Amino acid sequence: MIPSARVQAAIDVLDLVIAAANNAGAPADRILADWFKNHRFAGSKDKRAIRELVYDVIRFCGPVPKTGRAAMLALATESEEHDWLIDLFDGSNYGPAEPAEGEKVAETGFAPAWLEERLAASGLEAEDAIALLDRAPLDLRVNTLKAEPQALDLPEEGEALSFANALRLTTGTRVEQWDAYTQGLIEVQDAGSQLACAAVGAQPGELVIDLCAGAGGKTLALAAQMANEGTLVAADTDRRRLSQLAPRAERAGATNVTEVLLDPGREAEALAAFAGKADRVLVDAPCSGTGTWRRNPEARWRLTPRELERLTQLQARLMGVAAELLRPGGQLTYVTCSLLDEEGAGQVEAFLAAHPGWQAQATALPLGRSRGTGWRLDPLRDATDGFFIACISKP
């Protein structure tokens, strides 16, 4: 494809991404994959260029733009790094038409204004905001159920991080093709997520419940902490996500995991056999994902105040479900990949106010800093996804 045709293709994809963001449709990655499937003439270099342009535009426009063209024009006219783009609005056969006199370009910025305000109120400065949209590195966790970190021989060495079992590689490294990956010796897991698991501190022989297990990213780390001894319950309401756990657990050699599919609103019923017995419950709660915009920058076009309100209510309810599952003296670990206080420190404060006798434990992880009665990791200072983590013990 000629360069201007790539720009037009990116504009077409952006129109689909914008429509999907406005109507809770498919994520940008899926839209790109479908577009490439339906446009077989795009070769691998074209695909890479189109993908990069689409994501550069998404990162550059804070509020959801009206059209893909207005968004691309914003990048072409307001980003120095992309000023070469404007010459490709040349009206050629497959390229975008020349800009009209006074043609409107999309609004740029970090996030929709309401969200910028909430992030600022949660202590995020401008440079934090920019780091939230950087490209994320690729972090690995050495799976101690199958491998010794020191004895592991990988095709690329990676950078050893400051805490056990974590390695960092360059974005885009194709670890899925490595033998160590297919044999389950390593897992792809952000360093922040690894630290959230470390905060749980699961011990061999315990009863541990991962209440929002999803596809089991954290479940597998907990199984390794427990050295496969004891019972690890992985629960979630999403059948599709939960169904990905069994093959992953098999690859990782995790043998102490029991899956429980939950009905939204009736979680306690499905978990009644464990009520009052669990040593630890992890609530890796559904959240706005503001801490993972590095991987998913378009999420900020989708979030609305109403959705945030729904999520905070769900988080509070799930903490209540977790509280009933714990034995006296048991530990609730509350985690969100969000940097908004209403999904983090504020949520724990409200829980403690409503649950007399429960105590927030001091959390000190190798990265991050305290925030309210919990701990926060952020992309700027810690080079991890953004996380809020709090450990609370039951009286």
Ligand SMILES: C[S@@+](CC[C@H](N)C(=O)[O-])C[C@H]1O[C@@H](n2cnc3c(N)ncnc32)[C@H](O)[C@@H]1O
């Ligand atoms: C942040 S994700 C979990 C990610 C997962 N722990 C991991 O490490 O990969 C939140 C999960 O909460 C689940 N969820 C949503 N509503 C729920 C509910 N009422 N009860 C339990 N899980 C729920 C979602 O399906 C989603 O998988």
